[in-house]
Amino acid sequence: MSIFDQETKNQIVEIFKHMTDEVRVEAYDKNEETDMVTFLKEICSFSDKLNFVFYEPDSERARELEIERIPGINLTRADGQDLGVRFSGIPAGHEINSLIAGLLELGGSGSQLPxxxxxxxxxxxxxxxxxxxxxxxxxxxxxxxxxxxxxxxxxxxxxxxxxxxxxxxxxxxxxxxxxxxxxxxxxxxxxxxxxxxxxxxxxxxxxxx
Missing domain, CATH: 3.40.30.10 (Glutaredoxin)
Structure with a gap:
């Protein structure tokens, strides 16, 4: 069952069309059946620029990046280069805006600074x-x-x-x-x-x- 209604899905799909670069979305949780993993997989299905990867909390990757809290998310470039962009907890509600903004920034359509x-x-x-x-x-x-x-x-x-x-x-x-x-x-x-x-x-x- 979809988390997002069709109207919301269509809006997010349109937003993600502005992305020019691929982004890797790393999920850290106890298993792949959790609410956060389901949420992220659906988000990532809205664009071919988003690559979903799952890690358990005791994985080598989690130890390498010192992931301390689950459920957790780490956004990286397509090659897995860590940028220190973390989410601890599910970025739902108003926080979906934080997730989408982070994906757009890494996806090449973010804001420019002086x-x-x-x-x-x-x-x-x-x-x-x-x-x-x-x-x-x-x-x-x-x-x-x-x-x-x-x-x-x-x-x-x-x-x-x-x-x-x-x-x-x-x-x-x-x-x-x-x-x-x-x-x-x-x-x-x-x-x-x-x-x-x-x-x-x-x-x-x-x-x-």
Whole structure:
């Protein structure tokens, strides 16, 4: 049984037609019969640019990439080059926008940044880990997730992870998540809300925000 109605499917298919490059969609879960795997397989069926791959949590690939949470998703280039673009939890609800945006970015139809901004991103030394805590009901969360993922796509020293707060309550408690989106940087900076890209970048650079 399809997860998406025909109208929604048609809309996503049209969006994916803008992709020019192939994207590998890696699913990490306990088996291939889970809700997340079913969800991802259907998404990937909407475009021949999307290649679905399944891994168990104890697989060599999961250990190589240090995948800590399942269900989890990792988006890479077609050759499997890891970019640190992670989702922990199912990106359904409003978060499907985060997934689609990430696929479009890697698929060659993403937004362009000014050269000055690209240079600043490239100069972040890292390693830097970014966690964006979200809920599926939050309309403001996808913007925060996309900005963090954009940083990871452009700098190999950065990893950015969407964390669905209700799926991982212990982690949410550890980071004192009481409202979303909340973006937590491993350099000690935290931001609440869907902040402008400049503030996200300054936080990644370790500047006081």
């Amino acid at each position: 050269e000055e901004i690209e240079e600043r991103i490239a100069n972040i030394e890292g390693p830097l880990d970014i966690k964006v805590f979200v809920t599926l009901q939050c309309p403001h969360c996808p913007g925060a997730v996309l900005k963090a993922h954009k940083l990871a796509m452009m700098n190999p020293n950065i990893k950015a992870e969407m964390v669905e707060a209700q799926t991982f309550p212990a982690l949410s408690q550890e980071y004192n998540i009481s409202a979303v989106p909340k973006t937590v940087f491993s350099n000690g900076t935290e931001l609440l809300g869907d902040q402008p890209f400049e503030r996200i970048l300054e936080a990644a650079e370790g500047k006081t925000v």
